[in-house]
Amino acid sequence: GQQVMQIPQYQHVQEGEDFTTYCNSSTTLSNIQWYKQRPGGHPVFLIQLVKSGEVKKQKRLTFQFGEAKKNSSLHITATQTTDVGTYFCAGPPGTASKLTFGTGTRLQVTL
Amino acid sequence: EAGVVQSPRYKIIEKKQPVAFWCNPISGHNTLYWYRQNLGQGPELLIRYENEEAVDDSQLPKDRFSAERLKGVDSTLKIQPAELGDSAVYLCASSFRQGWYGYTFGSGTRLTVV
Numbered sequence: 107g108q109q110v111m112q113i114p115q116y117q118h119v120q121e122g123e124d125f126t127t128y129c130n131s132s133t134t135l136s137n138i139q140w141y142k143q144r145p146g147g148h149p150v151f152l153i154q155l156v157k158s159g160e161v162k163k164q165k166r167l168t169f170q171f172g173e174a175k176k177n178s179s180l181h182i183t184a185t186q187t188t189d190v191g192t193y194f195c196a197g198p199p200g201t202a203s204k205l206t207f208g209t210g211t212r213l214q215v216t217l
Numbered sequence: 218e219a220g221v222v223q224s225p226r227y228k229i230i231e232k233k234q235p236v237a238f239w240c241n242p243i244s245g246h247n248t249l250y251w252y253r254q255n256l257g258q259g260p261e262l263l264i265r266y267e268n269e270e271a272v273d274d275s276q277l278p279k280d281r282f283s284a285e286r287l288k289g290v291d292s293t294l295k296i297q298p299a300e301l302g303d304s305a306v307y308l309c310a311s312s313f314r315q316g317w318y319g320y321t322f323g324s325g326t327r328l329t330v331v
Contacts, residue, residue: 110259139319148308149260151319194259204273205250205320207259 108133108199110208118214125185127211129178129195136198138171138178139205144191149207185215219243223309223323231331235297238326242290242311249286250320251294252308260308266292299330 109132119125129138137156141149153162155171155178162169168181178195195208222241230236242249247268252260263282265273268289277284281300286292296303306327310320 141319148322148325149320151321154319196259204262204265207261210259
């Protein structure tokens with residue numbers, strides 16, 4: 107079955123440093139979605155990428171979808187303590203409609 | 218507009234007891250999902266509804282889990298009997314179109330089986 111892996115599993119940065127998480131799928135994805143889950147909270151939808159090579163920005167967050175539509179990345183510039191949480195990528199393989207979540211990257215930001 | 222509403226927020230039960238979770242999706246979202254999230258892991262799909270029809274329940278342990286979505290709106294997920302390994306957060310989500318557009322998750326029900 108489809109597997110979606112993320113690296114790193116955990117990253118601890120100081121406020122102001124940059125952060126990147128990488129998402130790799132074993133199968134081609136029709137789209138990729140990113141979610142943020144604060145500690146004790148539920149996943150919150152951030153963004154969806156659909157096109158091969160697509161890049162989208164949300165303030166300090168930059169999302170990229172790979173050319174082969176099997177990988178993606180999320181880059182945060184100048185992290186803040188409000189960025190703390192676990193970031194999940196998720197995508198439906200091929201023409202399927204089931205959204206499979208990645209393993210997640212937990213981000214810790216300290217002053 | 219209210220988001221996805223789930224209840225209860227927390228539930229502690231003894232093993233072998235039954236338990237039920239309730240979900241009210243966002244109005245107009247025809248697709249409803251139940252996910253289970255274990256500590257430190259990503260959500261895993263249990264069942265997906267398109268209106269009142271369960272279109273993907275391949276990951277639902279049918280010997281003890283059941284779900285229904287009457288009239289294509291609210292949904293209930295039941296476990297009977299519960300086992301220690303069922304302890305997890307049960308998340309309900311809804312979306313406008315399956316697999317496309319972001320999912321809106323409820324706050325989840327944290328189940329502890331003792």
